Amino acid sequence: MKATEHEGSAAVSGAGTEERRRNPGRSCIVDGSGLSLQTTRNLIATYVGLELSEDDLQRIHARLLQQLSQIRQLEALDLGEADPRQLHYIADRRLVP
């Protein structure tokens, strides 16, 4: 694909988006359904230093699965990576285009 085809609005709302949606294999995140409660418990203990109760673990686990699902969808989007000219990871606060 030519770089110019990814300029501006072609990304996200363009056809490339649908293509990537149909190809979730692009995501680095594996299907969240494989994440066990015990893995969640270990992750939270390691990264946050919290030993969760069973009730809390269930709720946190459900939220984490939802978060992983969102990350997969985000990764599947065409954010214009094919054209590095359009790529900025800072917030654009310009008052004029």
Place this chain on the structure above:
Amino acid sequence: MNDPAFLPVHELAPLLQRRELSPLELTKAVIQRIERLDPRLNCFITFKPEEALEQARRAEEEIARGEYRGSFHGVPLAIKDNIAVAGWPTTNGSSLMAEHITDYDATVVEKLRAAGAIIVGKNNMHEWAMGVACTNGWFGVVHNPWDEKRVPGGSSGGSAAAVSASLVYGSVGTDFKGSVRIPGSLCGVVGFKPTQGLVSRFGQLPPTSSNFDHLGPIVKDVADAALMLNVIAGHDPRDPTSVAFPGRDFAAELDRGMAGLRVGVPSNFFFQRASEEVGAVVKAAIGKLAELGAEVREVSIPSLEHMPLLDTGYWTELTTFLLPYLRRGPEAFADRSIWERTIVDQLVRTVDTMKTAQLRNLIRAELRRTMEQVDLLAAPTTPTTAFEIGTEDRLAAAKPTRNQSPITVLTLPFNVTGFPAISVPCGFDAQGLPVGLMLAGRPGEDGLVLRAARAYEQAAGGYRVPPMAQEA
């Protein structure tokens, strides 16, 4: 003279300037109204009547000496409780900050004091500004003046309820996902989120929501919003997100009307997410804009459909601040969902935050292109009117993404993009609950947004007093 309690600032100010009304008597009346009505509404976390009276005496003396400072001189206001007022607690609606007392004012407070305003107290809010219900477990539930069984919206719910019930003449709120406009809409008052960077966030505590947060007026009408913006806008080197806009008078063009303005009505995202009833009220209001001379046309903004995916990186700044408190357990958070969200947020990767920033820029770019065709966008502020206290869990269960409660979904695009947006009352649903019309403009064109909202407001009738506030 009409009861001064119900007047907007722009009608009150000339009376104070001409000394037909005394700041001291006005403040005494405000204190009496707060003491009488706030036990029902719970709008205040901090209320300082003695300090307010002292400020009022000073204002009275200054005006008597001919040292009138402008529209807010001698006018009682309040401030949301995540904005610093020197010597008073700034709690953020949390017990964790209940003893946090600053020896400095936030920039907006400094500016309002310099303009002669009287600060009577700090408004109740949703804990950590991370919710819309204001069912605050530490400082009590805030009630909507239009129906005390219902929420005021949030997170600046105490501010909007206080203004709606005419307990104060205005308040300053913060808007992270709609927290000025949503309670404005649900309480039938005006909430204005200016262009990002126009109003300093110095003294908003903690300032850890720089990417999406804004400070803005919650007032009785659009003219008051313009007057307050004139006071609080301006570059501030103490706020790294502050932008040096050219100075201007936001009230100067208020009365130029709608003629010649192009209003875009989004064909996707907004009305599809609103209830039929809210959509119908807002469409009628847009019809009024056309009657006033606006050219109304349909526009499409497809990238907004991806807005829910921004949630992944949205909270990271704020939850980073909360990290040290996590080990105190869920008991440290009255709204348990904040504790849970903060934990899960620790597992968001940097790459996810970067991708949400890129998505945000693409949405912003598309919105910019859309707004080359039109001067303003018009849409509902909220998908529904105020919901009943205690039903937020049921609503949360239906929410489309982990953090995005339905009521914030329509305001969020203008936090993401930083574009100015206002909510102006535009009617009522069948239950008598207020509906808000949201008008958004291009960045830096806050004056144009205010002008259009004022034109609508003048045609539609402006501020209405809730029945419970008339009883007093």
